[in-house]
Amino acid sequence: MDKRYGISKWPDVKMINEKMDRLVNDRIYEINPKAMENYLSYFDTKCKGSKALIEEARKYIPGGVQHNLAFNYPFPLAIDRAEGAYLYDVDGNRYVDYLQAGGPTLLGSNYKPVTDKVLEVIKDHSPVTGLFHEYELKLAKIINENMPWVEQYRCLASGTEADMVAIRVARTFTGKERIVKVGGAYHGWSDQLVYSLHIPYTKTFEAHGIPSELSANTTEGYPGDIESLRKVLEENERAGGTAAVLIEPFGPESGTRMAEFDYCTKVRELCDEFDALLIFDEVVTAFRAGPGGAQGYFNVRPDLTVFGKIVAGGFPMAGGIGGREDIMSCLAAGVQAGKKRAYVGGTLTANPLSCAAGYYAIKEIVEQDAARKAGENGDKLCAGIQKLIDKYELPFVVWNIGSILHFEVSGVMYLSVTDPDIFKKIPARQHNIEKFGAALTANGIITLAGSRIYTSMADNDDTIEETLKGFEDVFQNIER
Numbered sequence: 408m409d410k411r412y413g414i415s416k417w418p419d420v421k422m423i424n425e426k427m428d429r430l431v432n433d434r435i436y437e438i439n440p441k442a443m444e445n446y447l448s449y450f451d452t453k454c455k456g457s458k459a460l461i462e463e464a465r466k467y468i469p470g471g472v473q474h475n476l477a478f479n480y481p482f483p484l485a486i487d488r489a490e491g492a493y494l495y496d497v498d499g500n501r502y503v504d505y506l507q508a509g510g511p512t513l514l515g516s517n518y519k520p521v522t523d524k525v526l527e528v529i530k531d532h533s534p535v536t537g538l539f540h541e542y543e544l545k546l547a548k549i550i551n552e553n554m555p556w557v558e559q560y561r562c563l564a565s566g567t568e569a570d571m572v573a574i575r576v577a578r579t580f581t582g583k584e585r586i587v588k589v590g591g592a593y594h595g596w597s598d599q600l601v602y603s604l605h606i607p608y609t610k611t612f613e614a615h616g617i618p619s620e621l622s623a624n625t626t627e628g629y630p631g632d633i634e635s636l637r638k639v640l641e642e643n644e645r646a647g648g649t650a651a652v653l654i655e656p657f658g659p660e661s662g663t664r665m666a667e668f669d670y671c672t673k674v675r676e677l678c679d680e681f682d683a684l685l686i687f688d689e690v691v692t693a694f695r696a697g698p699g700g701a702q703g704y705f706n707v708r709p710d711l712t713v714f715g716k717i718v719a720g721g722f723p724m725a726g727g728i729g730g731r732e733d734i735m736s737c738l739a740a741g742v743q744a745g746k747k748r749a750y751v752g753g754t755l756t757a758n759p760l761s762c763a764a765g766y767y768a769i770k771e772i773v774e775q776d777a778a779r780k781a782g783e784n785g786d787k788l789c790a791g792i793q794k795l796i797d798k799y800e801l802p803f804v805v806w807n808i809g810s811i812l813h814f815e816v817s818g819v820m821y822l823s824v825t826d827p828d829i830f831k832k833i834p835a836r837q838h839n840i841e842k843f844g845a846a847l848t849a850n851g852i853i854t855l856a857g858s859r860i861y862t863s864m865a866d867n868d869d870t871i872e873e874t875l876k877g878f879e880d881v882f883q884n885i886e887r
């Protein structure tokens with residue numbers, strides 16, 4: 408394996424699934440009430456500034472919060488700044504930052520060599536012009552140099568937009584309508600892809616405000632299960648065929664549901680057999696897995712690749728799609744009547760600021776070997792958390808794919824729709840994770856929704872030690 412990739416070994420999927428089955432069929436392991444009270448008192452005593460701001464924000468912003476990844480329990484923290492491996496809230500409290508803005512800041516937050524270049528661009532060139540700027544070319548080229556199957560690249564505003572555009576392009580190119588995704592996977596919040604989020608086969612459970620006919624051409628396979636994908640493709644074949652199979656290459660929700668190492672190779676083979684395009688959603692895995700993304704790591708060629716946050720290095724307007732030149736040509740912009748094309752717009756999508764931020768971030772990620780360093784931090788942290796799970800004889804499950812670390816204390820996303828009580832069970836298991844996340848926050852650790860950690864190049868032995876201390880404090884307080 409190319410040493411620049413951040414994944415020292417592919418996790419043991421069978422073992423994870425067995426442990427997760429046990430976890431989700433077990434009782435919920437709660438933090439004892441006295442300890443929980445103490446954790447919550449941290450928020451009341453040490454986070455008064457956040458509390459006051461959020462109370463006021465609730466008057467003007469729905470729920471006071473606009474970030475789905477943010478902790479809302481007991482109330483969201485108001486963050487003042489991010490630097491390297493740390494976040495600082497408005498009350499001056501410091502946290503080890505494992506949210507990393509949802510993944511993109513692989514170099515650590517506010518990485519000076521990138522920030523300085525971006526400031527120069529703003530001062531010297533203007534953040535936006537509405538017209539072509541050389542940084543668009545530089546960004547497309549550096550992506551292509553590292554991910555050669557991305558022959559052409561088009562900037563968009565977010566991962567959600569990029570997923571929307573990918574399926575539109577696939578339909579334009581193939582002339583077919585059906586899209587297959589994997590149950591539980593997240594591909595943004597567009598009408599057609601809010602389908603079976605988090606838990607497989609929950610279909611339109613979370614699609615409030617979306618007319619049901621918009622999901623009519625979206626179907627799903629079961630995570631990691633090639634045979635279920637084949638079945639869906641066969642069914643689609645009888646109904647006009649499949650335009651594209653859209654997958655997160657590490658498995659739904661960045662590997663919350665893992666697949667075996669050869670899964671992507673097998674999906675590629677199926678796509679060839681059924682003449683469907685293969686779309687990799689690399690919003691999280693591009694550059695984080697290593698310079699060539701998940702496609703380079705697995706050596707599997709997607710026809711189209713969806714990019715998000717990291718293509719602007721943690722700056723705004725972060726998204727894009729890339730792929731085979733003949734397919735990408737459906738996207739040529741400009742005024743051209745009569746050509747068969749996927750209509751896509753966006754006044755500010757390709758702008759000097761985000762393109763320069765993306766270009767310099769990718770350049771630094773490659774030059775600094777950031778994926779490998781962040782991956783080593785993920786390995787150390789995972790081994791440390793596993794030791795604590797064993798020490799306290801808890802049923803919790805932890806694994807990492809390099810710098811993406813999953814820890815499951817209630818296994819809510821592993822609930823099954825075959826369980827008649829599933830919808831009754833979700834709230835308690837979800838709240839358990841929220842409480843766990845709040846307890847970690849009170850220990851100075853911010854995670855993604857109490858169940859995921861993104862490590863970065865900025866983590867080090869001190870941040871890891873601080874984190875393990877925090878986990879140990881919470882584990883000690885789990886009710887026996």
Ligand SMILES: Cc1ncc(COP(=O)(O)O)c(C=O)c1O
Pocket residue numbers: 509565566567568570593594595596655661688689690691715716725726
């Ligand atoms: C795999 C995947 N696809 C798409 C998206 C949506 O990206 P954005 O939040 O930029 O719209 C995300 C966001 O986390 C993601 O993880």
